Amino acid sequence: MSDALLDVTISAREEQGSGVAVFELTSVSGEALPQYAAGAHIDVHVNQELIRQYSLCTRPNDEGKYRIGILNDPNSRGGSREIHADFEVGKQLSISSPRNHFPLETVATRTILAGGGIGITPLIAMAYELQARNQDFELHYCARTRGAGAFVEELQASFPENVIFHYDDEEKSQLFSPAVALGPCDEGTHIYVCGPSGFMDWVIAGAKELGYPSAQVHFEYFSAEVDSSGASFEVHCVKSDVTLVVEEQQSIVKALAAAGVKVDVSCEEGVCGTCITDVLEGEPDHRDHFLTDEEKADNDQMALCCSRAKSARLVIDI
Ligand code: FES
Incomplete structure:
Protein backbone atom coordinates (compact mmCIF):
# COMPACT_ATOMS: atom_id res chain seq x y z
CA MET A 1 0.00 0.00 0.00
CA SER A 2 1.26 3.50 -0.74
CA ASP A 3 1.89 6.08 1.96
CA ALA A 4 -0.19 8.67 0.08
CA LEU A 5 -3.13 9.95 2.06
CA LEU A 6 -6.66 9.29 0.89
CA ASP A 7 -9.29 12.05 0.91
CA VAL A 8 -12.63 10.79 2.15
CA THR A 9 -16.01 12.17 3.11
CA ILE A 10 -18.09 10.97 6.03
CA SER A 11 -21.10 9.61 4.16
CA ALA A 12 -22.98 8.21 7.16
CA ARG A 13 -22.80 8.35 10.94
CA GLU A 14 -24.80 6.15 13.30
CA GLU A 15 -24.76 6.05 17.10
CA GLN A 16 -24.72 2.52 18.55
CA GLY A 17 -24.51 0.95 22.01
CA SER A 18 -23.08 3.16 24.73
CA GLY A 19 -21.07 5.93 23.13
CA VAL A 20 -20.00 4.28 19.90
CA ALA A 21 -20.24 6.27 16.65
CA VAL A 22 -20.07 4.21 13.47
CA PHE A 23 -18.81 6.14 10.45
CA GLU A 24 -19.02 5.25 6.77
CA LEU A 25 -16.22 6.80 4.71
CA THR A 26 -16.46 7.34 0.95
CA SER A 27 -13.74 8.54 -1.40
CA VAL A 28 -14.06 12.25 -2.29
CA SER A 29 -13.22 11.40 -5.90
CA GLY A 30 -15.99 8.83 -6.06
CA GLU A 31 -13.53 6.02 -6.79
CA ALA A 32 -13.64 2.84 -4.75
CA LEU A 33 -11.29 2.96 -1.74
CA PRO A 34 -8.42 0.43 -1.79
CA GLN A 35 -9.30 -3.12 -0.83
CA TYR A 36 -7.95 -4.53 2.40
CA ALA A 37 -7.76 -7.82 4.27
CA ALA A 38 -9.55 -8.36 7.59
CA GLY A 39 -7.63 -7.04 10.59
CA ALA A 40 -6.43 -3.90 8.80
CA HIS A 41 -6.63 -0.41 10.27
CA ILE A 42 -6.35 3.11 8.94
CA ASP A 43 -4.77 6.24 10.38
CA VAL A 44 -7.37 8.97 10.75
CA HIS A 45 -5.97 12.50 10.72
CA VAL A 46 -8.20 13.96 13.42
CA ASN A 47 -6.60 17.39 13.08
CA GLN A 48 -3.23 18.77 11.96
CA GLU A 49 -1.45 17.29 14.96
CA LEU A 50 -3.48 14.28 15.98
CA ILE A 51 -3.48 10.94 14.19
CA ARG A 52 -5.37 7.96 15.53
CA GLN A 53 -5.69 4.37 14.32
CA TYR A 54 -9.04 2.68 13.86
CA SER A 55 -9.78 -0.84 12.66
CA LEU A 56 -11.83 -1.29 9.53
CA CYS A 57 -15.05 -3.25 9.92
CA THR A 58 -16.61 -2.83 6.53
CA ARG A 59 -19.41 -5.21 5.55
CA PRO A 60 -19.11 -7.22 2.32
CA ASN A 61 -21.86 -5.19 0.65
CA ASP A 62 -20.20 -1.84 1.52
CA GLU A 63 -17.89 -2.32 -1.46
CA GLY A 64 -15.57 0.59 -2.14
CA LYS A 65 -16.32 2.27 1.20
CA TYR A 66 -14.81 1.94 4.66
CA ARG A 67 -16.54 1.62 8.02
CA ILE A 68 -15.03 2.36 11.44
CA GLY A 69 -16.56 2.32 14.92
CA ILE A 70 -15.20 4.75 17.52
CA LEU A 71 -15.91 4.69 21.24
CA ASN A 72 -16.18 8.05 22.97
CA ASP A 73 -13.62 7.11 25.58
CA PRO A 74 -13.69 9.24 28.75
CA ASN A 75 -9.98 8.43 29.22
CA SER A 76 -9.19 9.55 25.67
CA ARG A 77 -6.25 11.89 25.19
CA GLY A 78 -8.45 13.94 22.86
CA GLY A 79 -8.89 11.85 19.70
CA SER A 80 -12.20 10.13 20.25
CA ARG A 81 -13.74 13.12 22.06
CA GLU A 82 -12.94 15.42 19.15
CA ILE A 83 -14.21 12.90 16.63
CA HIS A 84 -17.51 12.43 18.46
CA ALA A 85 -17.97 16.20 18.75
CA ASP A 86 -16.89 17.31 15.27
CA PHE A 87 -17.17 14.46 12.78
CA GLU A 88 -20.51 14.86 11.04
CA VAL A 89 -21.85 13.66 7.69
CA GLY A 90 -20.28 15.67 4.86
CA LYS A 91 -17.00 16.38 6.68
CA GLN A 92 -13.89 15.64 4.63
CA LEU A 93 -10.90 13.89 6.21
CA SER A 94 -7.51 12.53 5.34
CA ILE A 95 -6.83 8.89 6.09
CA SER A 96 -3.98 6.53 5.35
CA SER A 97 -4.25 3.49 3.13
CA PRO A 98 -5.11 0.38 5.16
CA ARG A 99 -2.26 -1.33 7.00
CA ASN A 100 -2.53 -4.75 8.50
CA HIS A 101 -0.59 -5.88 11.57
CA PHE A 102 -3.37 -8.29 12.59
CA PRO A 103 -3.99 -10.55 9.59
CA LEU A 104 -5.90 -13.82 9.62
CA GLU A 105 -3.83 -17.00 9.23
CA THR A 106 -4.90 -19.04 6.25
CA VAL A 107 -3.81 -22.34 7.81
CA ALA A 108 -6.31 -22.42 10.70
CA THR A 109 -8.83 -25.22 10.85
CA PHE A 222 -5.48 -0.24 20.75
CA SER A 223 -4.44 1.44 23.95
CA ALA A 224 -2.18 0.66 26.84
CA GLU A 225 -0.82 2.14 30.03
CA VAL A 226 2.75 3.30 29.59
CA ASP A 227 5.14 2.50 32.41
CA SER A 228 7.82 5.16 32.16
CA SER A 229 9.58 4.27 35.41
CA GLY A 230 13.25 3.34 35.44
CA ALA A 231 16.69 4.86 35.60
CA SER A 232 18.10 7.32 33.09
CA PHE A 233 20.22 6.04 30.17
CA GLU A 234 22.14 7.40 27.21
CA VAL A 235 20.98 7.29 23.60
CA HIS A 236 23.16 7.94 20.58
CA CYS A 237 21.40 8.62 17.27
CA VAL A 238 23.65 7.58 14.41
CA LYS A 239 22.05 9.44 11.49
CA SER A 240 21.48 12.69 13.40
CA ASP A 241 24.79 12.35 15.27
CA VAL A 242 23.13 13.37 18.53
CA THR A 243 23.85 11.90 21.96
CA LEU A 244 21.51 12.60 24.85
CA VAL A 245 20.33 11.34 28.21
CA VAL A 246 16.78 10.03 28.66
CA GLU A 247 15.77 10.96 32.18
CA GLU A 248 13.58 8.98 34.57
CA GLN A 249 9.88 9.31 33.61
CA GLN A 250 10.86 10.74 30.21
CA SER A 251 10.28 8.87 26.94
CA ILE A 252 12.99 8.53 24.34
CA VAL A 253 10.71 10.37 21.89
CA LYS A 254 10.39 13.34 24.27
CA ALA A 255 14.14 13.41 24.94
CA LEU A 256 14.82 13.31 21.20
CA ALA A 257 12.32 16.10 20.54
CA ALA A 258 14.03 18.26 23.15
CA ALA A 259 17.31 17.69 21.30
CA GLY A 260 15.73 18.58 17.94
CA VAL A 261 15.40 15.02 16.61
CA LYS A 262 11.88 14.39 15.34
CA VAL A 263 10.35 10.93 15.44
CA ASP A 264 7.00 10.15 13.81
CA VAL A 265 4.57 9.03 16.49
CA SER A 266 0.89 8.28 16.64
CA CYS A 267 -0.45 6.34 19.62
CA GLU A 268 2.46 7.14 21.98
CA GLU A 269 1.40 4.06 23.96
CA GLY A 270 3.38 1.33 22.22
CA VAL A 271 0.48 -0.16 20.28
CA CYS A 272 0.63 1.17 16.71
CA GLY A 273 4.22 0.60 15.58
CA THR A 274 4.71 4.07 14.06
CA CYS A 275 7.85 4.84 16.10
CA ILE A 276 9.57 1.46 15.73
CA THR A 277 13.27 2.13 15.09
CA ASP A 278 16.29 -0.09 14.49
CA VAL A 279 18.62 -0.62 17.44
CA LEU A 280 22.30 -0.95 16.51
CA GLU A 281 23.84 -1.39 19.97
CA GLY A 282 22.60 -1.89 23.53
CA GLU A 283 19.69 -3.80 25.03
CA PRO A 284 16.20 -2.28 24.93
CA ASP A 285 13.73 -2.72 27.79
CA HIS A 286 10.70 -3.43 25.63
CA ARG A 287 7.45 -2.03 27.00
CA ASP A 288 5.33 -1.98 23.85
CA HIS A 289 2.45 -4.22 22.81
CA PHE A 290 3.34 -4.12 19.14
CA LEU A 291 6.44 -6.27 18.61
CA THR A 292 6.09 -10.03 18.97
CA ASP A 293 7.97 -11.91 21.69
CA GLU A 294 10.38 -13.15 19.04
CA GLU A 295 11.00 -9.63 17.69
CA LYS A 296 11.58 -8.37 21.22
CA ALA A 297 14.07 -11.17 21.87
CA ASP A 298 16.06 -10.13 18.77
CA ASN A 299 16.62 -6.70 20.37
CA ASP A 300 17.30 -5.09 17.00
CA GLN A 301 14.28 -2.74 16.99
CA MET A 302 12.23 -0.94 19.60
CA ALA A 303 9.29 1.43 20.16
CA LEU A 304 10.78 4.80 21.05
CA CYS A 305 7.54 6.16 22.51
CA CYS A 306 7.45 3.82 25.49
CA SER A 307 10.39 1.41 25.70
CA ARG A 308 13.51 2.13 27.71
CA ALA A 309 16.96 0.54 28.08
CA LYS A 310 18.37 -2.32 30.13
CA SER A 311 21.88 -1.29 29.09
CA ALA A 312 23.45 2.05 30.05
CA ARG A 313 23.55 3.12 26.39
CA LEU A 314 21.53 2.51 23.24
CA VAL A 315 22.62 3.29 19.72
CA ILE A 316 19.66 3.77 17.40
CA ASP A 317 19.37 4.22 13.65
CA ILE A 318 17.79 7.64 13.48
S1 FES B 1 3.83 5.81 18.50
FE1 FES B 1 2.63 4.02 18.44
S2 FES B 1 4.04 2.47 19.04
FE2 FES B 1 5.13 4.30 19.37
Whole structure:
Protein backbone atom coordinates (compact mmCIF):
# COMPACT_ATOMS: atom_id res chain seq x y z
CA MET A 1 0.00 0.00 0.00
CA SER A 2 1.26 3.50 -0.74
CA ASP A 3 1.89 6.08 1.96
CA ALA A 4 -0.19 8.67 0.08
CA LEU A 5 -3.13 9.95 2.06
CA LEU A 6 -6.66 9.29 0.89
CA ASP A 7 -9.29 12.05 0.91
CA VAL A 8 -12.63 10.79 2.15
CA THR A 9 -16.01 12.17 3.11
CA ILE A 10 -18.09 10.97 6.03
CA SER A 11 -21.10 9.61 4.16
CA ALA A 12 -22.98 8.21 7.16
CA ARG A 13 -22.80 8.35 10.94
CA GLU A 14 -24.80 6.15 13.30
CA GLU A 15 -24.76 6.05 17.10
CA GLN A 16 -24.72 2.52 18.55
CA GLY A 17 -24.51 0.95 22.01
CA SER A 18 -23.08 3.16 24.73
CA GLY A 19 -21.07 5.93 23.13
CA VAL A 20 -20.00 4.28 19.90
CA ALA A 21 -20.24 6.27 16.65
CA VAL A 22 -20.07 4.21 13.47
CA PHE A 23 -18.81 6.14 10.45
CA GLU A 24 -19.02 5.25 6.77
CA LEU A 25 -16.22 6.80 4.71
CA THR A 26 -16.46 7.34 0.95
CA SER A 27 -13.74 8.54 -1.40
CA VAL A 28 -14.06 12.25 -2.29
CA SER A 29 -13.22 11.40 -5.90
CA GLY A 30 -15.99 8.83 -6.06
CA GLU A 31 -13.53 6.02 -6.79
CA ALA A 32 -13.64 2.84 -4.75
CA LEU A 33 -11.29 2.96 -1.74
CA PRO A 34 -8.42 0.43 -1.79
CA GLN A 35 -9.30 -3.12 -0.83
CA TYR A 36 -7.95 -4.53 2.40
CA ALA A 37 -7.76 -7.82 4.27
CA ALA A 38 -9.55 -8.36 7.59
CA GLY A 39 -7.63 -7.04 10.59
CA ALA A 40 -6.43 -3.90 8.80
CA HIS A 41 -6.63 -0.41 10.27
CA ILE A 42 -6.35 3.11 8.94
CA ASP A 43 -4.77 6.24 10.38
CA VAL A 44 -7.37 8.97 10.75
CA HIS A 45 -5.97 12.50 10.72
CA VAL A 46 -8.20 13.96 13.42
CA ASN A 47 -6.60 17.39 13.08
CA GLN A 48 -3.23 18.77 11.96
CA GLU A 49 -1.45 17.29 14.96
CA LEU A 50 -3.48 14.28 15.98
CA ILE A 51 -3.48 10.94 14.19
CA ARG A 52 -5.37 7.96 15.53
CA GLN A 53 -5.69 4.37 14.32
CA TYR A 54 -9.04 2.68 13.86
CA SER A 55 -9.78 -0.84 12.66
CA LEU A 56 -11.83 -1.29 9.53
CA CYS A 57 -15.05 -3.25 9.92
CA THR A 58 -16.61 -2.83 6.53
CA ARG A 59 -19.41 -5.21 5.55
CA PRO A 60 -19.11 -7.22 2.32
CA ASN A 61 -21.86 -5.19 0.65
CA ASP A 62 -20.20 -1.84 1.52
CA GLU A 63 -17.89 -2.32 -1.46
CA GLY A 64 -15.57 0.59 -2.14
CA LYS A 65 -16.32 2.27 1.20
CA TYR A 66 -14.81 1.94 4.66
CA ARG A 67 -16.54 1.62 8.02
CA ILE A 68 -15.03 2.36 11.44
CA GLY A 69 -16.56 2.32 14.92
CA ILE A 70 -15.20 4.75 17.52
CA LEU A 71 -15.91 4.69 21.24
CA ASN A 72 -16.18 8.05 22.97
CA ASP A 73 -13.62 7.11 25.58
CA PRO A 74 -13.69 9.24 28.75
CA ASN A 75 -9.98 8.43 29.22
CA SER A 76 -9.19 9.55 25.67
CA ARG A 77 -6.25 11.89 25.19
CA GLY A 78 -8.45 13.94 22.86
CA GLY A 79 -8.89 11.85 19.70
CA SER A 80 -12.20 10.13 20.25
CA ARG A 81 -13.74 13.12 22.06
CA GLU A 82 -12.94 15.42 19.15
CA ILE A 83 -14.21 12.90 16.63
CA HIS A 84 -17.51 12.43 18.46
CA ALA A 85 -17.97 16.20 18.75
CA ASP A 86 -16.89 17.31 15.27
CA PHE A 87 -17.17 14.46 12.78
CA GLU A 88 -20.51 14.86 11.04
CA VAL A 89 -21.85 13.66 7.69
CA GLY A 90 -20.28 15.67 4.86
CA LYS A 91 -17.00 16.38 6.68
CA GLN A 92 -13.89 15.64 4.63
CA LEU A 93 -10.90 13.89 6.21
CA SER A 94 -7.51 12.53 5.34
CA ILE A 95 -6.83 8.89 6.09
CA SER A 96 -3.98 6.53 5.35
CA SER A 97 -4.25 3.49 3.13
CA PRO A 98 -5.11 0.38 5.16
CA ARG A 99 -2.26 -1.33 7.00
CA ASN A 100 -2.53 -4.75 8.50
CA HIS A 101 -0.59 -5.88 11.57
CA PHE A 102 -3.37 -8.29 12.59
CA PRO A 103 -3.99 -10.55 9.59
CA LEU A 104 -5.90 -13.82 9.62
CA GLU A 105 -3.83 -17.00 9.23
CA THR A 106 -4.90 -19.04 6.25
CA VAL A 107 -3.81 -22.34 7.81
CA ALA A 108 -6.31 -22.42 10.70
CA THR A 109 -8.83 -25.22 10.85
CA ARG A 110 -10.70 -23.46 13.65
CA THR A 111 -10.62 -19.78 14.61
CA ILE A 112 -11.69 -18.17 17.88
CA LEU A 113 -12.30 -14.44 17.84
CA ALA A 114 -12.51 -12.82 21.30
CA GLY A 115 -13.49 -9.15 21.43
CA GLY A 116 -14.00 -6.91 24.44
CA GLY A 117 -16.06 -3.73 23.95
CA ILE A 118 -14.95 -1.65 20.97
CA GLY A 119 -12.25 -4.27 20.33
CA ILE A 120 -14.93 -6.11 18.39
CA THR A 121 -14.29 -3.95 15.28
CA PRO A 122 -11.38 -5.80 13.60
CA LEU A 123 -13.03 -9.10 14.55
CA ILE A 124 -16.18 -8.15 12.62
CA ALA A 125 -14.12 -7.88 9.43
CA MET A 126 -12.49 -11.22 10.28
CA ALA A 127 -15.87 -12.88 10.85
CA TYR A 128 -17.08 -11.72 7.43
CA GLU A 129 -13.88 -12.97 5.81
CA LEU A 130 -14.04 -16.37 7.56
CA GLN A 131 -17.69 -16.68 6.58
CA ALA A 132 -16.80 -15.95 2.94
CA ARG A 133 -14.05 -18.57 3.12
CA ASN A 134 -16.53 -21.02 4.67
CA GLN A 135 -14.13 -21.62 7.59
CA ASP A 136 -15.07 -22.74 11.08
CA PHE A 137 -15.06 -19.91 13.64
CA GLU A 138 -16.57 -18.66 16.90
CA LEU A 139 -16.97 -14.97 17.68
CA HIS A 140 -17.08 -14.13 21.40
CA TYR A 141 -18.24 -10.61 22.12
CA CYS A 142 -17.86 -9.35 25.70
CA ALA A 143 -19.63 -6.17 26.77
CA ARG A 144 -20.58 -4.63 30.11
CA THR A 145 -24.32 -4.78 29.41
CA ARG A 146 -26.58 -5.85 26.56
CA GLY A 147 -27.32 -2.20 25.74
CA ALA A 148 -23.66 -1.15 25.82
CA GLY A 149 -22.50 -3.24 22.89
CA ALA A 150 -22.38 -1.83 19.37
CA PHE A 151 -23.03 -3.95 16.26
CA VAL A 152 -25.08 -6.46 18.32
CA GLU A 153 -28.04 -6.77 15.94
CA GLU A 154 -25.79 -6.99 12.91
CA LEU A 155 -23.67 -9.75 14.45
CA GLN A 156 -26.74 -11.68 15.52
CA ALA A 157 -28.22 -11.43 12.02
CA SER A 158 -24.99 -12.10 10.11
CA PHE A 159 -23.45 -14.84 12.27
CA PRO A 160 -26.32 -16.52 14.16
CA GLU A 161 -24.42 -19.82 14.39
CA ASN A 162 -21.06 -18.32 15.32
CA VAL A 163 -21.55 -15.39 17.69
CA ILE A 164 -21.70 -15.80 21.46
CA PHE A 165 -22.47 -12.72 23.56
CA HIS A 166 -21.13 -12.34 27.09
CA TYR A 167 -22.61 -9.54 29.19
CA ASP A 168 -21.00 -8.73 32.54
CA ASP A 169 -24.34 -8.07 34.24
CA GLU A 170 -26.16 -11.23 33.14
CA GLU A 171 -26.20 -14.85 34.27
CA LYS A 172 -22.90 -16.22 35.47
CA SER A 173 -23.07 -19.03 32.94
CA GLN A 174 -22.84 -16.45 30.18
CA LEU A 175 -19.64 -14.86 31.47
CA PHE A 176 -16.63 -15.23 29.23
CA SER A 177 -14.07 -17.72 30.45
CA PRO A 178 -10.85 -18.18 28.45
CA ALA A 179 -10.61 -21.83 29.54
CA VAL A 180 -14.13 -22.62 28.29
CA ALA A 181 -14.13 -20.42 25.18
CA LEU A 182 -10.68 -21.37 23.90
CA GLY A 183 -10.73 -25.02 24.94
CA PRO A 184 -7.75 -27.35 24.84
CA CYS A 185 -4.93 -26.41 22.49
CA ASP A 186 -4.69 -28.12 19.13
CA GLU A 187 -2.40 -27.09 16.35
CA GLY A 188 -5.16 -26.01 13.95
CA THR A 189 -6.80 -23.50 16.30
CA HIS A 190 -5.87 -19.83 16.06
CA ILE A 191 -7.06 -17.20 18.54
CA TYR A 192 -7.53 -13.48 17.83
CA VAL A 193 -7.99 -11.05 20.71
CA CYS A 194 -8.81 -7.35 20.74
CA GLY A 195 -10.23 -5.11 23.45
CA PRO A 196 -9.20 -3.17 26.55
CA SER A 197 -5.69 -4.07 27.66
CA GLY A 198 -6.83 -5.81 30.89
CA PHE A 199 -9.20 -8.03 28.91
CA MET A 200 -6.52 -8.83 26.38
CA ASP A 201 -3.86 -9.62 28.99
CA TRP A 202 -6.36 -11.99 30.66
CA VAL A 203 -7.32 -13.84 27.46
CA ILE A 204 -3.72 -14.08 26.24
CA ALA A 205 -2.56 -15.39 29.63
CA GLY A 206 -5.46 -17.89 29.57
CA ALA A 207 -4.40 -19.11 26.13
CA LYS A 208 -0.82 -19.54 27.32
CA GLU A 209 -2.00 -21.53 30.35
CA LEU A 210 -3.93 -23.82 28.01
CA GLY A 211 -0.71 -24.46 26.11
CA TYR A 212 -1.33 -22.35 23.01
CA PRO A 213 2.00 -21.32 21.46
CA SER A 214 2.40 -17.61 20.72
CA ALA A 215 2.24 -18.30 16.96
CA GLN A 216 -1.42 -19.29 17.44
CA VAL A 217 -2.43 -16.33 19.62
CA HIS A 218 -2.84 -13.08 17.69
CA PHE A 219 -3.72 -9.77 19.22
CA GLU A 220 -3.92 -6.06 18.59
CA TYR A 221 -3.85 -3.60 21.45
CA PHE A 222 -5.48 -0.24 20.75
CA SER A 223 -4.44 1.44 23.95
CA ALA A 224 -2.18 0.66 26.84
CA GLU A 225 -0.82 2.14 30.03
CA VAL A 226 2.75 3.30 29.59
CA ASP A 227 5.14 2.50 32.41
CA SER A 228 7.82 5.16 32.16
CA SER A 229 9.58 4.27 35.41
CA GLY A 230 13.25 3.34 35.44
CA ALA A 231 16.69 4.86 35.60
CA SER A 232 18.10 7.32 33.09
CA PHE A 233 20.22 6.04 30.17
CA GLU A 234 22.14 7.40 27.21
CA VAL A 235 20.98 7.29 23.60
CA HIS A 236 23.16 7.94 20.58
CA CYS A 237 21.40 8.62 17.27
CA VAL A 238 23.65 7.58 14.41
CA LYS A 239 22.05 9.44 11.49
CA SER A 240 21.48 12.69 13.40
CA ASP A 241 24.79 12.35 15.27
CA VAL A 242 23.13 13.37 18.53
CA THR A 243 23.85 11.90 21.96
CA LEU A 244 21.51 12.60 24.85
CA VAL A 245 20.33 11.34 28.21
CA VAL A 246 16.78 10.03 28.66
CA GLU A 247 15.77 10.96 32.18
CA GLU A 248 13.58 8.98 34.57
CA GLN A 249 9.88 9.31 33.61
CA GLN A 250 10.86 10.74 30.21
CA SER A 251 10.28 8.87 26.94
CA ILE A 252 12.99 8.53 24.34
CA VAL A 253 10.71 10.37 21.89
CA LYS A 254 10.39 13.34 24.27
CA ALA A 255 14.14 13.41 24.94
CA LEU A 256 14.82 13.31 21.20
CA ALA A 257 12.32 16.10 20.54
CA ALA A 258 14.03 18.26 23.15
CA ALA A 259 17.31 17.69 21.30
CA GLY A 260 15.73 18.58 17.94
CA VAL A 261 15.40 15.02 16.61
CA LYS A 262 11.88 14.39 15.34
CA VAL A 263 10.35 10.93 15.44
CA ASP A 264 7.00 10.15 13.81
CA VAL A 265 4.57 9.03 16.49
CA SER A 266 0.89 8.28 16.64
CA CYS A 267 -0.45 6.34 19.62
CA GLU A 268 2.46 7.14 21.98
CA GLU A 269 1.40 4.06 23.96
CA GLY A 270 3.38 1.33 22.22
CA VAL A 271 0.48 -0.16 20.28
CA CYS A 272 0.63 1.17 16.71
CA GLY A 273 4.22 0.60 15.58
CA THR A 274 4.71 4.07 14.06
CA CYS A 275 7.85 4.84 16.10
CA ILE A 276 9.57 1.46 15.73
CA THR A 277 13.27 2.13 15.09
CA ASP A 278 16.29 -0.09 14.49
CA VAL A 279 18.62 -0.62 17.44
CA LEU A 280 22.30 -0.95 16.51
CA GLU A 281 23.84 -1.39 19.97
CA GLY A 282 22.60 -1.89 23.53
CA GLU A 283 19.69 -3.80 25.03
CA PRO A 284 16.20 -2.28 24.93
CA ASP A 285 13.73 -2.72 27.79
CA HIS A 286 10.70 -3.43 25.63
CA ARG A 287 7.45 -2.03 27.00
CA ASP A 288 5.33 -1.98 23.85
CA HIS A 289 2.45 -4.22 22.81
CA PHE A 290 3.34 -4.12 19.14
CA LEU A 291 6.44 -6.27 18.61
CA THR A 292 6.09 -10.03 18.97
CA ASP A 293 7.97 -11.91 21.69
CA GLU A 294 10.38 -13.15 19.04
CA GLU A 295 11.00 -9.63 17.69
CA LYS A 296 11.58 -8.37 21.22
CA ALA A 297 14.07 -11.17 21.87
CA ASP A 298 16.06 -10.13 18.77
CA ASN A 299 16.62 -6.70 20.37
CA ASP A 300 17.30 -5.09 17.00
CA GLN A 301 14.28 -2.74 16.99
CA MET A 302 12.23 -0.94 19.60
CA ALA A 303 9.29 1.43 20.16
CA LEU A 304 10.78 4.80 21.05
CA CYS A 305 7.54 6.16 22.51
CA CYS A 306 7.45 3.82 25.49
CA SER A 307 10.39 1.41 25.70
CA ARG A 308 13.51 2.13 27.71
CA ALA A 309 16.96 0.54 28.08
CA LYS A 310 18.37 -2.32 30.13
CA SER A 311 21.88 -1.29 29.09
CA ALA A 312 23.45 2.05 30.05
CA ARG A 313 23.55 3.12 26.39
CA LEU A 314 21.53 2.51 23.24
CA VAL A 315 22.62 3.29 19.72
CA ILE A 316 19.66 3.77 17.40
CA ASP A 317 19.37 4.22 13.65
CA ILE A 318 17.79 7.64 13.48
S1 FES B 1 3.83 5.81 18.50
FE1 FES B 1 2.63 4.02 18.44
S2 FES B 1 4.04 2.47 19.04
FE2 FES B 1 5.13 4.30 19.37
